Amino acid sequence: MLRVGALALLALLLAGAAALWHLNYNDGVDIHDQAAPAGDRTALIARGAYLARTGNCLACHTARGGDAGGGGLPIATSFGTLYSSNLTPDPEHGIGHWSATAFWRALHHGRSADGRLLYPAFPYTHTTLLTREDSDALFSYFHSLPPSRQEVPAHQLRWPYSMQLSLAGWRALYFRPGDFEPEPARGADWNRGAYLVHAVAHCSACHAGRDRWGGADWNSFGGGLMKPQGWYAPSLHSAREAGVADWPLEDIVRLLKTGQAERGSTSGPMAEVVLHGTQYFSDADLRAMASYLQSLPQQVPPPAESAMPAPAAAGRLVLAGQQLYQDRCASCHGDQGEGQPNAYPALAGNRAVTLARTENLVQMLMYGGFGPATAGHPRPYGMPPFTQLLSDAEIAAVLSYIRTNWGNHAPEVSPLDVHTMRAAMAVALPS
Numbered sequence: 001m002l003r004v005g006a007l008a009l010l011a012l013l014l015a016g017a018a019a020l021w022h023l024n025y026n027d028g029v030d031i032h033d034q035a036a037p038a039g040d041r042t043a044l045i046a047r048g049a050y051l052a053r054t055g056n057c058l059a060c061h062t063a064r065g066g067d068a069g070g071g072g073l074p075i076a077t078s079f080g081t082l083y084s085s086n087l088t089p090d091p092e093h094g095i096g097h098w099s100a101t102a103f104w105r106a107l108h109h110g111r112s113a114d115g116r117l118l119y120p121a122f123p124y125t126h127t128t129l130l131t132r133e134d135s136d137a138l139f140s141y142f143h144s145l146p147p148s149r150q151e152v153p154a155h156q157l158r159w160p161y162s163m164q165l166s167l168a169g170w171r172a173l174y175f176r177p178g179d180f181e182p183e184p185a186r187g188a189d190w191n192r193g194a195y196l197v198h199a200v201a202h203c204s205a206c207h208a209g210r211d212r213w214g215g216a217d218w219n220s221f222g223g224g225l226m227k228p229q230g231w232y233a234p235s236l237h238s239a240r241e242a243g244v245a246d247w248p249l250e251d252i253v254r255l256l257k258t259g260q261a262e263r264g265s266t267s268g269p270m271a272e273v274v275l276h277g278t279q280y281f282s283d284a285d286l287r288a289m290a291s292y293l294q295s296l297p298q299q300v301p302p303p304a305e306s307a308m309p310a311p312a313a314a315g316r317l318v319l320a321g322q323q324l325y326q327d328r329c330a331s332c333h334g335d336q337g338e339g340q341p342n343a344y345p346a347l348a349g350n351r352a353v354t355l356a357r358t359e360n361l362v363q364m365l366m367y368g369g370f371g372p373a374t375a376g377h378p379r380p381y382g383m384p385p386f387t388q389l390l391s392d393a394e395i396a397a398v399l400s401y402i403r404t405n406w407g408n409h410a411p412e413v414s415p416l417d418v419h420t421m422r423a424a425m426a427v428a429l430p431s
Contacts, residue, residue: 024117024168031102031113037136048141051134054285055200056277061087063150070094070148075121076228078214080157082121090147103142104135109177117167119155120175125218126202129180129195174215193292196285201277206233206269207242221296225359230425231268232357238299240351244290245298252290256281258376264352265345267369267383268360275372317393317412321401324394328386329402337406343381348406358413361399362421365390392418 037044052058061084063072071086071094086094095103095113102113110124111117118124130138160166180199182191197203198219208216209224216224223235223242234241244252247263255261256278259271266274281289326335332344339346347353352360363369366387371380386395393415400412 024111024171029101029105029109031099031105033101034099035101037100037140039136041140044137044140045144047134048137048139048144050280051138051200052141053280054196054277055202056273057087057138059272059276060084067146067148067150069142069145070150071152072150077121077157078227079161080155082119082155082157083153085122086148086150086152087142088145088148089143090149093149093151094147095142096147098139100136100139103139104132107135107138110171110175117164117171119167120170120214123202123205125175126199126205128175128177129199131180134200170213170215173213189288189291190295192285193288193290196281196289197292201273201289203236207236225357226269229269230359230363230421232355232359233269234352234355234357235299236293236296241355242351243296243298244293245296247294249287249290249294252293253283253286254376256286256289257283258374259372259380260342260377265371267352267364267371271369271372274374279372279374279376315400315412317397317400318404320394321397321399322405324390324398325401328390329398332381337402337408342377347402348408350408353402354408354410356410358399358417359421361403362395362413362418363425365395365399366418366422367425387422392416392422 058069060073060075061069061071063070063074063084066072067088069087071084073084075082075084088094089096091097098113105111106113106118106122107124107127107130109128110120110122127135155162180195183194186194204216204218204221206226207221207224208218209220209222210216221236223233223238225232236242236244239246242264244255247261251261251263255264255266256274258279259266259274278286333339333347334344337347337350339348345352355361364383366385368383368385370382371377373380390398395418396413396415402408403410403412
């Protein structure tokens with residue numbers, strides 16, 4: 001009986017191993033096909049340069065002070081640190097020996113030229129949707145870069161996340177290669193926008209909520225915490241967060257192109273996305289993306305949540321924050337939180353201020369930051385850091401004040417929330 005059980009367990013293990021192999025390695029791609037990308041090389045390089053810039057490729061694949069595309073940028077994750085790969089045509093350290101088909105397999109199946117499974121910090125969960133033509137254009141562009149002999153450090157991941165077997169299991173749960181399938185009932189602009197949002201800009205890499213293993217529904221934009229960075233990417237399905245279903249189309253275009261619009265502005269990681277990526281999309285592509293984003297289904301709040309709560313009497317924390325606001329903030333953001341057009345954002349009626357999650361507010365007040373410098377807004381005003389000027393209790397007081405005044409109705413921020421963020425960022429930020 002024991003022997004039968006052992007055999008059954010062995011058969012189960014073998015079946016599981018076979019299933020993992022089939023899901024991860026049985027892609028049937030002949031990477032030894034050395035055929036060059038079809039078409040005019042100059043046009044391919046130009047197309048690839050456009051896709052690489054709008055897809056923000058070099059921002060991740062260029063280390064600070066390093067060669068463009070030479071890789072080596074450290075990428076912090078909940079499982080350890082990954083280092084971006086060298087995309088230049090250097091034959092030893094880059095992709096000089098890769099074929100266009102091997103490059104397409106990396107984008108479509110998430111496998112390196114040597115057969116290794118790639119970690120999904122490289123967003124093959126999204127680039128799998130790229131057409132072969134766009135993959136070939138990117139390949140042509142990267143092969144036009146000056147070769148870099150920059151050697152990429154080995155990943156520093158905790159066990160068992162450092163094992164290919166663990167990665168194979170993750171992929172079995174969260175990744176399936178696919179192609180972009182246009183919606184016949186939608187117009188060409190909408191389908192173009194869906195392709196750009198999902199495959200090129202890979203927006204849900206940040207805006208999808210991830211589970212404890214880093215997996216997500218890659219078609220969702222329901223909002224997600226970017227744990228190592230400490231920022232929350234707000235939901236695009238909620239008008240209370242970052243939904244734009246009721247925005248004029250041109251306002252969405254303006255936000256993606258300049259980082260500034262009448263009803264919102266970008267900060268934190270989204271400001272970097274605009275700076276390095278979306279501002280370089282053509283106006284036609286931005287309108288297509290805006291059309292798609294405008295059509296995303298919106299969550300309707302329950303009736304009990306739809307009415308604003310009655311303002312409560314100001315507590316001690318809010319009263320302390322009022323004086324700090326007048327001393328530190330009012331000269332830029334106004335006595336009534338009205339802001340200054342094209343300079344300092346209004347805080348009154350600002351949904352970024354009243355988000356249920358407070359990570360972004362705490363980050364901005366503690367560490368400051370700038371909006372993106374774009375052609376339409378070349379000299380953005382900045383927010384100074386207050387991390388060394390205000391205590392945890394004072395930061396909590398200021399934020400509680402702006403969340404409960406001028407028509408804003410949101411819970412107070414506790415000093416513990418600020419302390420937790422300060423402690424987490426002290427570990428995450430380089431010394």
